[in-house]
Amino acid sequence: MKKLTFTAMSAVLICVCSWITVPFAIPFTMQTFAVFFAVLFLGGKNGTAAIALYLFMGMIGLPVFSGFRGGIGHLLGPTGGYIVGFLFMGIVYMLLEPFIRERRSIRWLALAGGLALCYLTGTLWFLMVAGAQGSSQTFWSALGICVLPYVIPDCAKMVLAVYLSDRVRKHFTLDD
Numbered sequence: 531m532k533k534l535t536f537t538a539m540s541a542v543l544i545c546v547c548s549w550i551t552v553p554f555a556i557p558f559t560m561q562t563f564a565v566f567f568a569v570l571f572l573g574g575k576n577g578t579a580a581i582a583l584y585l586f587m588g589m590i591g592l593p594v595f596s597g598f599r600g601g602i603g604h605l606l607g608p609t610g611g612y613i614v615g616f617l618f619m620g621i622v623y624m625l626l627e628p629f630i631r632e633r634r635s636i637r638w639l640a641l642a643g644g645l646a647l648c649y650l651t652g653t654l655w656f657l658m659v660a661g662a663q664g665s666s667q668t669f670w671s672a673l674g675i676c677v678l679p680y681v682i683p684d685c686a687k688m689v690l691a692v693y694l695s696d697r698v699r700k701h702f703t704l705d706d
Contacts, residue, residue, distance in 0.1 A: 532702075532703070532704055533572070533576055533704050536571070536572055536576070536702070536704060537572060537576045537579050537580045537583065538580075538583065540564070540567070540568040540571065540572055540576075540577065540580035541568075541580045541581075541583040541584045541587065543564045543567065543568065544561060544564040544565060544568060544580065544581065544584040544594075544616075545584060545587065545592075545594040546564075547559065547560035547561050547563055547564035548560075548561040548564075548594060548595055548596045549596065549597075549598060551596070552683070554683065556679040556680070558680055558683045558684075559596045560687065561596065561613075561616070562616075562619075562645070562648075562684050562687050562688075563687035563688075563690060563691050564691075565577075565581060565616045565619055565620070566619075566641060566687060566688050566691035566692070566695075567691040567694060567695050568580045568581060568620070569581075569619065569620050569623040569624075569641075569644075570623075570637075570641075570691055570692060570695035570696075570699075571695045571698060571699060572704065573624075573627060573704075574620060574621075574623045574624025574625070574626075574627040575624055576704075577620050577623065577624070578617065578620030578621055578623075578624050580620075581616050581617050581619070581620045582617060582620075584616070585605075585613065585614065585616070585617060587600070588600045588601070588604065588605065588613070589601070589602050589605060595613065606659075607659065608655075608656050608659045608660060609652065609656065609676075610655060610659075611651050611652040611653070611654065611655020611656060611658075611659075612648060612649075612651070612652030612655075612656075612676070613652075614651060614652075614655070615647065615648030615649070615650075615651035615652045616648060618644060618647045618648055618651055619641075619644030619645060619647065619648050620644070621644075622640055622643050622644035622647055623640045623641065623644055625640075626639065626640035626643070627640070637692070638692075641688050641691075641692075642688070645684060645688070649673075649676075649677045652676065652677075653669065653672050653673055653676055653677060656672050656676055657669060657672050660672070
């Protein structure tokens with residue numbers, strides 16, 4: 531029962547963090563922090579379930595995405611691939627999780643690899659939507675617009691999630 535409760539709470543954390551915009555040179559949300567935190571705190575399987583629950587809530591129209599938006603239309607829009615890419619972040623972590631117990635450095639590889647796959651998924655989706663709308667973006671120009679400005683903030687969110695999940699995990703047992 532604890533795992534189910536923490537999974538639901540992590541999905542809510544992703545929702546809340548998607549509404550938090552950090553004003554910077556290029557504003558960004560705290561969504562990726564919450565995704566990282568979910569897989570680190572819950573583990574790959576339950577963290578991925580929390581991400582899937584978040585996506586499902588948004589898909590059925592609940593305003594859980596940035597800017598209090600929701601609906602399948604938002605996922606099918608230009609940035610929807612990045613949101614769906616969160617699911618791949620969880621899956622990558624889940625696949626590499628057995629190796630993390632042996633070498634903690636694999637945790638960083640799993641997080642970075644998942645983020646890279648999210649970036650790739652989102653960028654390809656962005657190009658597909660842009661092409662359907664008559665825009666002729668190149669892969670490299672899309673990376674420059676959609677990914678490069680967010681790499682440093684996302685890496686900072688990754689470090690913060692590792693730090694906080696390690697601290698929080700000490701105070702909770704997830705075993706039922």
